[in-house]
Amino acid sequence: MYMPNSRWTWSFFAIALVQAMICLALEAYVFGEFETSLTSAAKNGRSGAARTIPTYLAIFIFGFFYQLVLVWDGLRARNTIQVIGLCIYNLGMMIYAAVEMDQVNAAVIELDDMGPGLIDTSAWRYLEPCLIAVPCVLALGTVLMSLVAWKLYDEFAWTIYKHISADLRMKRRYLQYQIYIALLKFDFFFFVGFTVQFLVIVHGDTYEFALTIAALVITVLLLFLAVWICRAENTFGQSVIIFLYFAGMAYFVFKLVRMYSPSHSQDYGATRHSLTTFAVLTILLLIATIVAAVMCLMNFNKGLKPHLHKGKEGEEGKFEGQGSFARESYAGLGGQQHQLGNVGSRMTID
Template sequence: MAIEPVLGTRSQRAFMGTILLQGIVVLVMVSITFRFVAEHVDLTEPRYKTLPCYLALFILAEIFEVLMAFDALRLRNVIQLVGILAFQLALLVMSILQIHETRAALVTAPGASGSANFLGGSGPGTLWRKVLPFLIVSPIVVGISEFIMLFFVRHLYYEFGWAIFHVVGANPAAKTMYQFYQIMICLLKFDFFCFTGVTMQLLIVVLSTNSAEFGLTIAAIPIVLVLLAGCGLAVQREIKSLMTVSLVIMLAAEAYFVYKLIRFYEPDSEGQYVTTRATLTVFTIVALLLMFTTFVVGLRCFTDFDKGLLSSKLHGQFYRPVNSSLMDDLFGGATHGKTSYNAGSQLEPRISIE
């Protein structure tokens, strides 16, 4: 029996459908919040810039998650599916933080209520109370989606597991090397999102166009994007010189994130970050940790160059029919004889899960 096409099984469709439905609901809630606030305040004022940034971040996050999910299903990449679950948790944290930061932007007179305090109060009859229900819906939807996605990722693991088990044949060392390669590629994708998220917040919310910091942020964009693309190419094609340069630039990128963290809390600059500091801090710390992890895994992948893995990275591996009792031993009998990786089923010749 042939390997199912992308979205060819119920678990794949349900996983993708959950992400799409979540994205629609969350973006509707964020858009309603944005519209209500835009009707009453000038969003170009520094205090209120957190709202357009809030909308932009969630648009970026939901589009990124949909693309990552489709990519993971297309490549049958279980590691990337697990990464999406971690990303979903980060999205939950971000949606909770946005409640705090929106309140910091809108509320200048805590406890005040009524139409006289509509713009600055936090009590009944104020703008804050008007948008609060829509802000609360987002983390609830994201949290529920996380549990649903976790259930279907478990099914997808069984669905993809046997094919992934045979990507590089029966050599345990080769399997370990290929797993590190998969992790590296997955980390690079999430590095892209975190860097883009931090940069977008800085450019939209904080920085003045005539400041030196604005110029530094703009200059960092192409450097980091070239770094991520170059590193991905180097680790896939085992180009040692390009991998060396990428790892060195990665250290410089980590220094950049440390510099930004310090700027958020320095006395001469902390005022401009007041309404977005929580989200910026979380994004920057996550980006820093991801970049450091990418550097460490990159070193590990570098040591695996020229050890016979290049063909598997570029073209995948051939498969053999398998015995169902062995599959039951490995996967706890969870296949139930319903997947395309059953006993005696001839898999199609080649599959790449990069």
């Protein structure tokens, strides 16, 4: 399905796209300048400090491309919750970019302290302006996206107003389901982002390295499985998923404690703050996800499931399926047939 053809939807997408292009260009310049400043000895040794910039660039590339996918998906589905979540996501990227500036400076200092000739320290004066510019661009993008998101809220609400549902309880249940699914989409980025950084920065032939790889694979599978279990309203499966969320939260708390323990702190060096940022954001997301998962569990077997499994329909009085849940018939939610025909509805936070 194509994105709604309106001024505000295209404005929101354009802001995300232009922001991504500018930030990735700045990060590419920083990467090139940093790599040029390293000597062959530093590149061959490839310490954690020398891998700082490539790791940041990889995370930003993944983060911005994933954001564009979520922007398209959210606008296509007229998903107000996801649009609001994308503004918060952008704020998180801004925080990460702000942390990057301090971490790159720490990496340059660390490489210089490791021995003379490993890095040209004069490179910092070329890197600093770009590293300052990235969070500034993201801050401006966050403000603009938030303003447009407010307009989109009004626009989507007007579309919904014309197809309003009378069943407020069903509306609330779907809202809670929608929040849960949106949280899972953002969980995916932060889970993968933290784990990839951990693998690149702190690598080695240890049991912890193997455990981290296994955790990455299990996490991705778990997130996809969580969607299927919730849509199927499997009570036992949802209970297991919630337990695994608690286990995941314990895992990230363990990683945080380990990063700051005296016996392992030297392994993280210049990347400790960025890993801490990702870990804290992931823990906060997990807490919100657990709350949403419990609320969805409490809504099982209360009439929402049939609506989630209907196929996509483009006609009046129907609703679009898994991606958007955009319209559904008034009668389909248990209301009476209107004398003028089926009156569609769409779930929103109104």
